Amino acid sequence: AQRVTQPEKLLSVFKGAPVELKCNYSYSGSPELFWYVQYSRQRLQLLLRHISRESIKGFTADLNKGETSFHLKKPFAQEEDSAMYYCALSSSNTGKLIFGQGTTLQVKP
């Protein structure tokens, strides 16, 4: 069964501290993984996808197939990073996204 797990509901850090939002998945095929972000009072938007291997707003995420993980990292958190972060897995057959429970990142000044 397809499943995405984000074990932390809330992650609170101080500005400038490193951040790691955890994500684990289970999928029987070759997964496509994404991180979406929802800032306060805004719609959900794509942050990054594993295929592109890019860094967006200082965030990176590496797909580790051995550990079935896709953790999101940023070396120095900024206050504007405070938001809800969702890890998501896409089924290549149907295109639908399955979301994790979400992690609220709170960056304190």
Place this chain on the structure above:
Amino acid sequence: GAVVSQHPSRVICKSGTSVKIECRSLDFQATTMFWYRQFPKQSLMLMATSNEGSKATYEQGVEKDKFLINHASLTLSTLTVTSAHPEDSSFYICSAGDRRGNTGELFFGEGSRLTVL
């Protein structure tokens, strides 16, 4: 990026009435749209996949007679909550993929908050 728009953004209705929510892809055609439901401070739960010109595919546990989905054109899908009850109060979000980009990315609407009195 591509734009998905929902209407209305907020709706309040009496118990027993039906409510229709529209989802439009503004600058691209979407053969498939997805409807999600989000409870406060919780994740998005996929309700159904809306397929243009054919029946929607519902996720397990979602009542298809309760949540009617129509995808009559390549830019419009509608979700009708029939005989709404207070427990149907939620945030409903639609999404669609712009297959021209072929990236698997989904674009999300701003969501529609339904309150059933």
